[in-house]
Amino acid sequence: MPDLRFLSKKEIEDIHTASLDVLEKTGVLVKNYEALELLEKAGCIVDSQVVRIPQDLVEDCLKRPPSSLKLWTREGDRSLSVGNDNVIYNPGSAAINFIDRNTWEMRRAVSQDLVQLVRLVDALKYIQAQSTAIVPSDIPEEISDLYRLYVILKNSSKPIVTGAFTKEGLMDMKRMLEAVVGGSETLTSAPRAIFDCCPSSPLMWSDVTCQNLMDCADHGIPAEIVPAPQIGATSPITVAGTLVQSNAEILSGVVISQTVKSGAPLIYGGSLSSFDMRYCTARLSAIEAMITACAAAEIGKHYGMPTHAYLGLSDSKTVDPQSGFESGLGISLAALSHINIVSGPGMLACENCQSLEKLVIDNEICGTAYRLIEGFSTDISVLAIDVIEKVGPGGHYLAEKHTRENLRKEHFIPSDIICRMTPDSWRKSGSKNALNRAKELTDRLLREHVPTPLPKEADDYLEKVFKDILARYEIPLSKLPSLE
């Protein structure tokens, strides 16, 4: 199996040691009082919210999180294994913009875009998990995180990668998940969703994200620790320096989580970008950002933790050759690095925009990437000596049983997103480019795909819980846009 590596064991250990130094000498700023108390009790030195963490404590906490976890479908009938060499793609998360499906212009995303995206992801074979990919502008901000989860739970069975926007948000979202799966015990033993908890680079935990991380630990919810440093601006300009810092940020999260509850499930994540010194933008598709993301995952694997990265997105502002090239490279590198959760498909414009057409194209790239890392067999049956003998010089293999039998086994057969026609057939079928073809496929999938409906009882319960939570914000469900 092909396997991409940037770091030797020695280099990883050097980075690890440097991160421990940072945590002990520089420390991290933690803006959550409950966490500060717990950390102090665990042996950290706390000086006006700056927490210096002793190396022994970090080493000890690192031994505790599980090396893999299972992420279940809404119905609990199937699970994805998060860990080892398994790769799971899900859409890039929390875009505020959307590529309009008729005008191709970038505009603010609305709830209907999210509904369509979720239904589309439900239909796409190689995008194995949902994510709360859009922040709809027509939904009140204070309940936006809850609403996104509500839309997914009603429109798809696939496991979910999500996150909360407020301190209370995580527990509310937990209640919604419990309503659907039938109770907190079921949810703890078979989690349906991973929650992103992001430290703020450099070396800070906000009150909200720290609370989310602690709530996850407390309730056995898998938490994905996702630092998002911008190389050169909020982390050192060098790849290695950024790795030292982002690793320290993740390790501080490991300590917070494991101090709350030993053995709480965690994922070693990252949303690495390179700060563009010409346009002052966060370029997630800069080659150095991709290298750093892959190398960071190597460190996570060295710790024996499941890994995550933002890869497969593009900084282009539209679906074009740049978006294809950047996403193709990112999705392939993620596969070759065997990163367990890969967030990015569909995403454009420095993590700020989603496009359904790009998502459909990226799905094809993900399928190709799965094929890439499958490698190939050299068993005697596929060495094909017999069939070479049978066909002989000047013959052909098209009529051979060996060809028919191995075609579908060894070859990824793309959809018509990938044009394989002769120039004439292509012209005859309308001379459509990849974007036109993606639009047609998107239209067809949205028209034809019927997601498994949420069972009546679970649906009623979800409605009740959601209404209950909304009441606290004094927002009636009827005031929100219809999901139909």
Add this chain to the structure above:
Amino acid sequence: MCEEIFKDLSDAVKNYDEDLSRILANKVIKLGLDPIEALEKGLAKGLREVGDRFGQGEAFITELIAAAQAMEAGAEALNEEIAKRGARRKAIGRCVIGTVEGDIHSIGKNIVVTMLRAAGFEVIDIGIDVSARVFVEKVKDSKPDIVGLSALMTTTMNKQKEIIDALSAAGLRRNVKVIVGGAPVTREWVEEIGADGCGLDAADAVRVALDLMKERHV
């Protein structure tokens, strides 16, 4: 009984089973059933179905060829029986087809031949590396409705033009439709050399041939 064995023949083609196709064809003859009916309702029907699936992108060329070979395996015995009975399969039209001089590629031509036969054409396959002179002779002798010129390489496709010119010089061009085929062939090329059509793949070739037959009967 008839219907059952015809369905088995069709299934043998769909399952790419040459041996079974041959066995069933011989059984048809032994039972004294109509070999023409067995060909059309059995073997050809199976191949047309695989051809349709190929057109839809559900079957691949390797499967289409395998199905064609399974049909040929059974058709050999049935055709002998048809000849023995002095009967004739009522053909939609007659085609003469070959690969042009300098080109020894036969895979594409052979699959088109079989597909045309399955569609109900009488096909005279004149092989590979065929000179303009031989094409002219065969057209003169067999009086086909359609002549098919196959070329795989850009270096040999010029021969297609040479053959069309030779047919014109011999005064035969008006009486025969010309289809060109092969990987490098395009619509522009068809117009440039004055052919009547081209098959972009085997299934397309059959469609074009059927269209040209309609034109001839207008």
